[in-house]
Each structure stands twice: as C-alpha cells, then as structure tokens.
Amino acid sequence: MVGLSVFLSPYKPFTGASKSWDPATQATWPASTATLIEGERDAVLVDGLMTLAEGDELLAWIRQSGKRLTAVYVTHAHADHFFGLEPVLTAFPDADLVTHASVAPVAAGQVSTGALALWNSYFPGQISEHPAVPAALPTDDLLLEGQSLKTVLVGQSDVELSTVVHVPWLDAVVAGDVAYNRVHMWLAGSDPKTRAAWIDSLDAIEALRPVTVISGHKDPDAPDDDATRILDESRQYIRDFDAVVATGDPAPQIVAKMVAKYPAFGNPYTLTYAADSQRP
Numbered sequence: 001m002v003g004l005s006v007f008l009s010p011y012k013p014f015t016g017a018s019k020s021w022d023p024a025t026q027a028t029w030p031a032s033t034a035t036l037i038e039g040e041r042d043a044v045l046v047d048g049l050m051t052l053a054e055g056d057e058l059l060a061w062i063r064q065s066g067k068r069l070t071a072v073y074v075t076h077a078h079a080d081h082f083f084g085l086e087p088v089l090t091a092f093p094d095a096d097l098v099t100h101a102s103v104a105p106v107a108a109g110q111v112s113t114g115a116l117a118l119w120n121s122y123f124p125g126q127i128s129e130h131p132a133v134p135a136a137l138p139t140d141d142l143l144l145e146g147q148s149l150k151t152v153l154v155g156q157s158d159v160e161l162s163t164v165v166h167v168p169w170l171d172a173v174v175a176g177d178v179a180y181n182r183v184h185m186w187l188a189g190s191d192p193k194t195r196a197a198w199i200d201s202l203d204a205i206e207a208l209r210p211v212t213v214i215s216g217h218k219d220p221d222a223p224d225d226d227a228t229r230i231l232d233e234s235r236q237y238i239r240d241f242d243a244v245v246a247t248g249d250p251a252p253q254i255v256a257k258m259v260a261k262y263p264a265f266g267n268p269y270t271l272t273y274a275a276d277s278q279r280p
Contacts, residue, residue, distance in 0.1 A: 002038040004172060006214055006225075007061050009033075009054045011267060014122045018273040020251050027269040029122075030183050030217040032080060034058055035174045036065060037167055039145035043067035045095075046165050046174040047075055047216060048085035051126040055084035059091050068092070073142055073151065074099040074134045075176025076162040077106035079119050081216065083131045098142075099134035100151055100163045108133050154178055154204040156197035158186035164205060171211040173227070178205060179234045181215035182222040183266045184258070187241050187274035195242050202235050219266035237262065241274070251275040 011028040021027055032054075035046040043065060049058055062069060069092040074082045077099070089097060099107055109115060111131050119127055142149040142165070150166040157178040165174040177186065178201050187195070205213065206227075213227040223229075244257045254275035259268065 005036045007034045018276040021272050030267045042070045045072045047081045050080040050084050055087040059087045069095045071096045079110045083127050086128045097134045098137040101136040104136040154201040173210040174214045177216040179215045182219035183217040184271040188277040245278045251279045
C-alpha cells in the first residue's frame with residue numbers, strides 16, 4: 001500500500017455571525033481537510049468539503065494522484081464534510097459515497113429544505129442545489145485493494161454520532177471532527193456531559209495507538225499530524241473551556257481567557273460562537 005495524502009482547504013468567509021462577533025471583522029469557517037488513502041492503483045477519499053469551488057479544487061488534487069477513486073467515506077453528518085463532493089462524484093461515477101449506518105439518516109437530514117436554506121444563507125450561491133447523501137455502509141470495513149480500512153463509531157464530537165477511519169498498516173487515524181489541530185474547537189451548544197463524552201471519544205482514538213491523526217479541521221500553520229500532540233491538545237482544550245465556562249464569566253471573558261491560553265489557534269469565530277452558546 002502507498003500511503004495517505006491530505007488536502008487542506010483554507011479558512012473561508014461566510015455570512016451570519018454570532019451576537020458577540022465584531023461585525024467589522026469577517027467571520028470565517030474553519031480550515032478543513034479531505035484525506036486520500038492510496039493504494040497502488042485505487043484510492044479512498046475520507047470526507048469532502050463544503051462548497052462547489054472547494055470540490056473543484058479537491059477534484060484537481062485527486063486527479064494529480066493518478067489513482068482511481070473507488071469510495072468516498074463521510075465521517076459524520078456535517079454538511080461541510082460532504083456538500084462539496086458533486087465535482088468529485090461526477091468525475092468518478094463508480095465511486096461509492098458511504099458513511100456509517102448510524103450516521104446515514106442524520107446526514108440525510110442535512111439536505112432537507114430547511115437545512116439547505118440555512119447552509120445557503122451561510123454560503124450563498126456556493127453550494128450544490130442537490131447535495132448527494134452518503135448511503136449506509138453495510139459493514140464497518142472499507143476495502144482498498146484487499147486491505148481493510150476500519151470505520152469506528154466513537155460517539156460524541158461536535159456532533160453526537162462521529163466516526164473515524166483507522167488505517168492499521170499506516171498507524172494512522174483519519175479523525176473527522178473528533179480531533180482538531182490548532183483550530184478553536186466547535187463547542188457551540190455543548191454542556192459538561194457532552195464535553196466529557198467528547199474526551200471519551202478522543203480516548204477511543206488513543207486506544208487505537210495511532211502515530212498519525214488527521215484532523216477534520218487543521219490550521220495551515222499546524223506543525224504536524226502527530227497523534228500524541230493532537231489528542232492531548234484537543235482534550236486539554238475541552239477541559240479548559242469547561243473550566244472557564246464554569247466560572248460564570250460572560251461570553252467575552254470566556255473568549256478572552258481561551259485566547260490567552262491558545263493564542264496560536266485559528267478561527268476565533270468558532271470560539272466566539274461557542275462562548276455565546278453558553279450564555280443566554
């Protein structure tokens with residue numbers, strides 16, 4: 001087997017910001033990854049991106065690999081991980097678009113009329129009118145040239161049902177949004193129980209003993225994809241957010257304290273939105 005490659009789409013502007021965000025500053029969506037796991041001839045893509053323009057860029061990148069895409073696996077039911085796949089799926093019509101059986105019905109809800117209207121309000125004119133919906137994978141295994149890629153339902157991340165892809169022969173885990181890499185984590189709407197559950201999901205990744213973790217959201221200046229660093233930082237970030245929220249401070253103070261702890265982390269809008277969600 002050959003290995004894996006990571007496509008990183010940078011921070012992108014979007015419309016609609018939380019109440020504490022400075023309207024003079026452009027809000028951005030987190031920088032996002034898509035991962036190509038490559039064999040000698042074929043490849044499997046883990047996660048797509050949000051917009052059609054990103055999909056075009058992703059397709060050009062996949063074509064550079066010279067590999068035949070046989071499947072696209074979506075780690076969880078957030079639109080920014082599969083709405084931009086139309087160009088890729090058009091170019092590779094035989095590639096199966098799949099996700100874990102527990103995630104499939106939730107992903108289908110993302111293309112409801114109301115959900116599409118919301119995403120269009122964030123990215124007007126930039127997303128597909130009819131995004132393809134991943135089908136349920138009949139087993140927990142994806143095959144790539146006879147080798148098994150293990151899909152693992154770990155549970156809570158920034159959404160209740162999250163999976164990761166374990167690539168045993170590379171000692172790697174493609175983590176979707178369970179682990180973040182130097183980007184403020186999407187803790188909007190979280191509470192102490194879900195934050196503790198998210199840490200449990202990070203522990204489940206650690207139990208797979210990876211050397212490499214590919215995060216769904218990664219800052220372009222992140223130093224590496226080292227599993228120990230990423231898992232430790234993600235757990236500590238959640239614990240720190242939990243502690244700061246527990247002080248009772250207003251949202252701007254939550255933001256200020258977290259920025260002081262994590263000055264190099266990207267996408268401060270994510271943090272502002274999370275802080276606002278903790279205060280009425």
